[in-house]
Amino acid sequence: MSKPSERLKALDIALPTPPAVAGSYAPVVQSGSTLYISGNLPVKNGILIHPGTVGDTVDIGAANEAARLCAINILANAAGYLGSVDKIKRIIKVTGFVASAFGFSDQPKVVDGASDFFVAVFGDDGRHARSAVGVSALPRGACVEVEAVIEI
Numbered sequence: 170m171s172k173p174s175e176r177l178k179a180l181d182i183a184l185p186t187p188p189a190v191a192g193s194y195a196p197v198v199q200s201g202s203t204l205y206i207s208g209n210l211p212v213k214n215g216i217l218i219h220p221g222t223v224g225d226t227v228d229i230g231a232a233n234e235a236a237r238l239c240a241i242n243i244l245a246n247a248a249g250y251l252g253s254v255d256k257i258k259r260i261i262k263v264t265g266f267v268a269s270a271f272g273f274s275d276q277p278k279v280v281d282g283a284s285d286f287f288v289a290v291f292g293d294d295g296r297h298a299r300s301a302v303g304v305s306a307l308p309r310g311a312c313v314e315v316e317a318v319i320e321i
Contacts, residue, residue, distance in 0.1 A: 197250040208316040209242040211235035220310040224273030236282030239315035259294035262318040269303035276301035
């Protein structure tokens with residue numbers, strides 16, 4: 170099986186510079202062989218992608234794409250901390266928060282954008298436990314925020 174870095178290259182994905190920290194927290198915390206990655210927004214080149222509320226101003230497809238971008242940013246943070254994405258053993262847990270319009274209940278379809286990405290990069294080691302939570306608002310007006318627990 171190929172390395173995660175090789176799979177990223179095959180997917181034509183170059184990990185960006187990790188997004189700047191937007192508060193009083195660490196983007197990555199290590200405890201033993203576990204990394205806890207803080208929530209990441211769908212930011213690309215400093216620009217928030219698909220801001221708004223899913224089920225109102227943002228459709229499921231755009232929100233799914235935003236969740237995928239959150240996962241890319243999670244790997245950028247992990248690789249920045251570790252020096253290489255290839256030091257990741259497996260994705261343990263993903264939590265996705267979806268800014269949801271009243272009555273919207275397809276949060277899992279949105280967070281699948283992140284989950285599918287992790288499986289594409291890590292294969293079976295990318296399958297993880299997961300929560301997909303609907304919320305009324307997220308930082309900066311983001312439609313989705315994703316955090317992860319990773320084994321190294």
